[in-house]
Amino acid sequence: MSSNPNSKSLKIHIAQLNFTVGDIDGNAHKIINEYSKANENNCDLIIFSEMAICGYPCEDLWLKEHFIKKCQEKIIDILSQTKSHNCAILLGAPFFEFERKKSVLRNSVMLLERGEIKQIINKKTLPNYGVFDENRYFKPSSHITNFEFRGFDLAVLVCEDLWDERNLVLLREQAFDFIISINASPFNSGKHQQRLDLATKYSQDLQKPLIYVNQVGGQDSLVFDGSSFVTNNEAQVVLQMPNFVEDYAQIEVSKDLKIDVLKNSDCQNQNIFIEQSLEQFYCASVLGLRDYVKKNNFKKVLIGMSGGIDSALVATIAVDALGNDGVALYALPTKFNSTASFVDAKACAENLNIELKTIEIEEIFQTTLGQINKTENLSQLAQENLQSRIRGNVLMAISNSTNWLLISTGNKSEMACGYATLYGDMNGAFNPIKDFYKTQIYELAKFRNQNLCKISSFDHLNLIPQNIISKEPSAELRYNQKDSDSLPEYEILDKILFLLIEKQKSIAEVVNAGFDFELVNRVAKLIIQSEYKRKQSVLGVKVSVLAFDKERRYPLTNKFMF
The missing domain is CATH 3.60.110.10 (Carbon-nitrogen hydrolase)
Known part of the structure; x- marks a missing residue:
């Protein structure tokens, strides 16, 4: 030699x-x-x-x-x-x-x-x-x-x-x-x-x-x-x-x-090359979060747990990245949050071996709403977003007090359509699922329930309760609310978004691909109207060929439709 x-x-x-x-x-x-x-x-x-x-x-x-x-x-x-x-x-x-x-x-x-x-x-x-x-x-x-x-x-x-x-x-x-x-x-x-x-x-x-x-x-x-x-x-x-x-x-x-x-x-990962794309996506999110936290000298992250699939997946990624001693979980319910959602959030936290701390915010919400309504009559939408902003404020206060990093939990479908609240659920410093569409979130949750993460030492399966995966998604900011009240079904929405964003197709081209004109036009308007929110969104792991990051630069003031 x-x-x-x-x-x-x-x-x-x-x-x-x-x-x-x-x-x-x-x-x-x-x-x-x-x-x-x-x-x-x-x-x-x-x-x-x-x-x-x-x-x-x-x-x-x-x-x-x-x-x-x-x-x-x-x-x-x-x-x-x-x-x-x-x-x-x-x-x-x-x-x-x-x-x-x-x-x-x-x-x-x-x-x-x-x-x-x-x-x-x-x-x-x-x-x-x-x-x-x-x-x-x-x-x-x-x-x-x-x-x-x-x-x-x-x-x-x-x-x-x-x-x-x-x-x-x-x-x-x-x-x-x-x-x-x-x-x-x-x-x-x-x-x-x-x-x-x-x-x-x-x-x-x-x-x-x-x-x-x-x-x-x-x-x-x-x-x-x-x-x-x-x-x-x-x-x-x-x-x-x-x-x-x-x-x-x-x-x-x-x-x-x-x-x-x-x-x-x-090393323990000798000769292991991860080939499956879904597993690569998951590991990229784990590594991206881990290095962002460690390279910026944070010791711990905190996450608001709603009982929904986004926060459950983010909590799971965080534990794979940092261990359960590096993650704090909080539930911040109002009267609009169902008991079932709290039970689901608690079950997920238990699977991750983390205590779910609970801070009731109903009284804060009602007091704030009462003070504002003395001079302004808030609309239903404003009242819903007020709850989200109270949660964001509380979590940021905890972050400020503990020096723990607040992790955001919004997905690409929501960010594309603006189905998120500025200074509310968009609060945080990093988001490991920012570049995943909602349909991918479900796929990743199912994948992680059945497979260990090869770059993590957390060796438990079935972390996300099946009820979280199977129930209809809801922001729970009003009674009986469902995401489908405001957005098309995710199976259809994500296909349209992919064509408009990653493939950069025109409205006419997406319609020619077999989608309804009115629906495509509506989605395109949502994307354009939400640009100002995305400009203020937190940093997140890039996994797609075209993320809402440096490679996509659109003007805020813009009258051009796709």
Whole structure:
């Protein structure tokens, strides 16, 4: 096995790690620790993900010169580790470079070897769509960089470079042994299969192996799933690393391009790759919530439990993310909340091994309503929303007093149609189900009742009572209220929403797909009228190709219908 600079094979350590944006010291410490593992196993090269030193995406932190300087200082510290070791480091980092007598910032990958920066590879294709805005910060390279390393010629692509087929054309004209693709590629529905399709296309076309390294972890609304892999020169996947967990693997690549998998990590999730899309969605929500809470130094979250399916699922996700000692549950009933709903909420809390604390708000509601009605005669809708806002105020007061993070529980169907109360049930700091339609909420609840979460230590099933799943959804802000009083049936609504939002279809196109014009027109109006609410909604995990997040930017003042 290789440790010889001119060996006929290379031993490579693939590091799939969870970095934190802005924690340059912490990230450097993690990099050095992983480097030690690679050295212990006599590796020639360790590969880290895109922007490993600073995390990704750093947004306008990249515009701060002292931020970039701090990154470069830590790279020097990491560089010093390589002086007395054989293993080289391939590390993603921001880097200032002079171009036409002007300093420009690059999205770079550095080869650190024997105390020197031997190569700097700059990203050629900068993404500027969806959640990406790299043209704001970086200047692209004009070429793909190949370099010689210990008898091998390596071609390095940085994330979006792989997605740009013009680079495949360029690589056809170049001589190299294999490709290393370094990434910070966020999760969404179907994303991993797209990566595999791209990688196998490169490997098949060029008849070269490809090593794909991705970061893992939550960063605000984004979740990076890891899912690093290796394809051989016959376009076969010879290594698939787990998703949603940190991991490492070691491979050996020989001169004849044969790849041997030498070692996977000994973590409890070794060799577990979650393939089912519903399970991926659930794990993404768990990881997104866990990292948001922990990386922002909160110890606990609190959730208002209504006895409905949304809050029950959020409570379950929270326990999988943080353990039941990291979750507080509260019921805040008025006279309009049924006994059955309280029983359901209590049963769910008991299944999660959490005490459901109860704060009656009927007296607060009646007192507030009485004071307002001395000068104003509140409408029925205003009275309903007042209850929601009282709940929001009480929960925020508890959050303020305890420093626990309030978690919001609204779903994508409600947010699309504005079926939510500003400063009421929309209160909170994070929402793990924000990007799930109501029909998906039911699917996820049923899934979790029957399956354990592979990235959680909470080993209980049947957490959400069947009555919560089977009963008709209701906000319970008036007697006998049902969601269907205000919205179409979710089975129909969600299909229309998907076409209007994710597929960005016009009203006419949705009608041509078989839906009633009046219904589609009504839903479209609800979406447009609710834009102001979404602008004020809390951060939430992105799982779809088009979430109510950075990638969907609509004006508040707008007369254009779909």
